[in-house]
Amino acid sequence: MQEAKQHFSELIRAVQADGPQFVTKHGEQVAVVLDILDYRRMRGAELVDFKDFLASAPDLSVLEIERSTAPAREVDFE
Numbered sequence: 241m242q243e244a245k246q247h248f249s250e251l252i253r254a255v256q257a258d259g260p261q262f263v264t265k266h267g268e269q270v271a272v273v274l275d276i277l278d279y280r281r282m283r284g285a286e287l288v289d290f291k292d293f294l295a296s297a298p299d300l301s302v303l304e305i306e307r308s309t310a311p312a313r314e315v316d317f318e
Contacts (some may be wrong), residue, residue, distance in 0.1 A: 251273060254261050260274040288296075 251261055255273050255275055260272050260278065262269045263271040280306065
């Protein structure tokens with residue numbers, strides 16, 4: 241991990257040129273760094289921008305929502 245931190249830009253270049261790169265800690269694989277396109281393919285869907293996600297919500301103004309006009313109930317606090 242320390243080497244990955246020190247050579248992060250080289251790690252990213254290796255990912256783009258050679259594919260996924262494994263990161264080890266004390267000789268044990270703990271993470272994998274992969275190209276964003278590979279990640280998106282694995283997820284099976286494109287990541288959607290949050291603003292676009294909200295804009296794609298259905299128009300709720302067409303719903304007919306009725307609310308009671310009765311006053312709220314009283315609550316006794318003892």
